[in-house]
Amino acid sequence: MRRKLTQRGRQRREQLMHRAARLFAERGYDPTSVADIVESLGVGKGVFYWYFTSKEELLAEILKASNHDLRRRQEAAIGDEPDPLERIAIGVRASLEWFRDHRDYFSIIQFAATDERFAPVLRRNRETALGDTIRHLKDAIVAGRIPDQDPEMLALAVLGVVEQLTRRYLVDGDEPVDRVGAAAVSFCLHGLGG
Amino acid sequence: MRRKLTQRGRQRREQLMHRAARLFAERGYDPTSVADIVESLGVGKGVFYWYFTSKEELLAEILKASNHDLRRRQEAAIGDEPDPLERIAIGVRASLEWFRDHRDYFSIIQFAATDERFAPVLRRNRETALGDTIRHLKDAIVAGRIPDQDPEMLALAVLGVVEQLTRRYLVDGDEPVDRVGAAAVSFCLHGLGG
DNA sequence: CCTCTTGTTGACCGGTCGGTCAAGTGCTCG
DNA sequence: CGAGCACTTGACCGACCGGTCAACAAGAGG
Numbered sequence: 001m002r003r004k005l006t007q008r009g010r011q012r013r014e015q016l017m018h019r020a021a022r023l024f025a026e027r028g029y030d031p032t033s034v035a036d037i038v039e040s041l042g043v044g045k046g047v048f049y050w051y052f053t054s055k056e057e058l059l060a061e062i063l064k065a066s067n068h069d070l071r072r073r074q075e076a077a078i079g080d081e082p083d084p085l086e087r088i089a090i091g092v093r094a095s096l097e098w099f100r101d102h103r104d105y106f107s108i109i110q111f112a113a114t115d116e117r118f119a120p121v122l123r124r125n126r127e128t129a130l131g132d133t134i135r136h137l138k139d140a141i142v143a144g145r146i147p148d149q150d151p152e153m154l155a156l157a158v159l160g161v162v163e164q165l166t167r168r169y170l171v172d173g174d175e176p177v178d179r180v181g182a183a184a185v186s187f188c189l190h191g192l193g194g
Numbered sequence: 195m196r197r198k199l200t201q202r203g204r205q206r207r208e209q210l211m212h213r214a215a216r217l218f219a220e221r222g223y224d225p226t227s228v229a230d231i232v233e234s235l236g237v238g239k240g241v242f243y244w245y246f247t248s249k250e251e252l253l254a255e256i257l258k259a260s261n262h263d264l265r266r267r268q269e270a271a272i273g274d275e276p277d278p279l280e281r282i283a284i285g286v287r288a289s290l291e292w293f294r295d296h297r298d299y300f301s302i303i304q305f306a307a308t309d310e311r312f313a314p315v316l317r318r319n320r321e322t323a324l325g326d327t328i329r330h331l332k333d334a335i336v337a338g339r340i341p342d343q344d345p346e347m348l349a350l351a352v353l354g355v356v357e358q359l360t361r362r363y364l365v366d367g368d369e370p371v372d373r374v375g376a377a378a379v380s381f382c383l384h385g386l387g388g
Numbered sequence: 389c390c391t392c393t394t395g396t397t398g399a400c401c402g403g404t405c406g407g408t409c410a411a412g413t414g415c416t417c418g
Numbered sequence: 419c420g421a422g423c424a425c426t427t428g429a430c431c432g433a434c435c436g437g438t439c440a441a442c443a444a445g446a447g448g
Contacts, residue, residue: 006394006446028309030224033435044397049437051395085386111308114301115222137386146386150377153359157381160358164350183344187351191385192279192334194341200415200424227405238427243407 001053013051015041017062025104029059029111060121063112066105067125070098074132084139085146085189091132092162092188093181100170100177107171130155158188195247207245209235211256219298223253223305254315257306260299261319264292268326278333279340279383285326286356286382287375294364294371301365324349352382 005013019041023032034055038048052058077094081087099106112118113126133155140146165184169175186194199207213235217226228249232242246252271288275281293300306312307320327349334340359378363369380388 004394008445009394012395026310028224028311030222034437035435045437046396046398046439053437055436107308110304114305114308116220117222140386147388149380149388153377154381154386156358156362157355157378158386160354160356161351162354163358164354165347168350183347184351186343187348187385189385190387191381191383192331192340192348192352193384194343198424202415203424206425228407229405239407240409240426240428244425247407249406 001051001057003051009051012047016048016051017058017065020058021062021066021104021108024059024062024108024111025106029108029115056117059108059112059118062105062108063118063121063125066102066109067128069102070095071128071132073098083145084136084143087136088133088140088158088188089181089185091136092158092184093177095162096166096170096177096181096184099166103171106167129159133158161187195245195251197245203245206241210242210245211252211259214252215256215260215298215302218253218256218302218305219300223302223309250311253302253306253312256299256302257312257315257319260296260303261322263296264289265322265326267292277339278330278337281330282327282334282352282382283375283379285330286352286378287371289356290360290364290371290375290378293360297365300361323353327352355381 003009016037020032020037023036023040026032027036034048035045038045041047048058052061074091074094078087078090081090109122109125112122130152134151137146137151137154141148141151161184165180169180170177197203210231214226214231217230217234220226221230228239228242232239235241242252246255268285268288272281272284275284303316303319306316324346328345331340331345331348335342335345355378359374363374364371
């Protein structure tokens with residue numbers, strides 16, 4: 001759905017996306033009806049379909065926008081840091097901060113990952129995150145900072161560590177990012193041998 | 195729902211659970227209707243409600259049963275292995291094998307983790323998996339095999355690595371368990387410095 | 389101040405869903 | 419062989435859902 005939007009229109013669209021994200025996180029995507037979303041904002045149903053062609057498109061847009069935002073945060077944090085391992089560490093910390101500030105999106109993303117309807121968008125998002133990490137890992141291997149192993153496997157392992165610690169300590173819990181970040185980075189660098 | 199079941203009844207119940215699991219994995223829990231499940235087996239709708247009080251109870255039962263099965267496989271594989279780190283490695287490999295043989299359950303579990311309706315069951319399952327790993331890690335710390343760190347964080351990190359590699363290489367892909375298991379164990383033991 | 393586009397309303401529609409139930413069928417065991 | 423319980427059928431129900439639309443409001447630009 002492409003439309004000419006005024007300033008007010010763009011705000012309304014964002015408002016719908018944010019509110020929907022909150023409701024999706026609370027009750028789940030399918031159980032949350034379009035009626036729920038518009039009622040929660042006190043507007044008519046037509047408003048929704050002025051900005052989105054379908055509920056499915058809405059979630060796809062939410063996924064795209066959030067991924068874009070997270071990636072921007074990572075890039076801003078990494079800046080021009082030269083050390084590839086430090087780039088990963090910074091990226092990890094930036095991701096933790098982002099999820100702490102956007103708890104809702106964690107379960108939305110996880111849901112979307114299980115649903116064929118959103119597989120295309122989700123896969124694209126996951127590939128870019130993976131690609132970024134792989135790039136840094138390859139740099140680290142070339143620089144002789146870490147042994148020569150399959151960088152894709154390593155990247156997946158790193159993302160797995162981050163995902164679990166994020167869920168437990170930042171989404172379900174409320175631990176300080178620093179502590180979680182330090183633990184994540186330490187495990188990724190040295191494993192159980194700490 | 196507790197009922198006296200004959201042999202035939204128990205088979206029917208299992209048949210319903212297996213078929214439902216397959217459909218849930220393919221189309222998702224909410225989009226799969228009870229009518230879909232019974233039609234796919236060529237039986238009437240009443241059959242479903244003879245064995246389960248609701249669709250929700252069915253999924254809860256699927257989650258409980260699959261977790262029980264996975265845990266049995268882990269215990270059988272570990273046997274009386276004395277080395278705590280080796281126990282973890284064996285448990286990891288057993289889990290990988292189980293998920294390779296039960297691909298369907300991966301996305302079902304992941305979906306359930308995002309839905310408040312199934313949070314109680316899912317949380318219990320997760321806690322036992324976490325508890326098992328933590329126990330081995332504490333043993334390893336006491337035995338001086340690894341440095342003294344927060345075992346819960348370490349356990350979460352291990353589970354995160356296993357989860358990601360499982361999804362990529364056993365659920366989406368079709369890699370041999372040995373290769374994936376070796377990579378997972380290696381990363382968990384030494385991190386990127388592997 | 390008028391016009392044209394953006395934005396909003398909410399009743400309405402066809403379809404589906406989870407769940408019920410009265411009526412039957414077929415084992416099983418005494 | 420008959421009684422009673424396990425099991426099955428499938429039409430039916432009320433609720434709700436995603437999506438449409440005709441009519442209307444509002445504000446920007448000329």
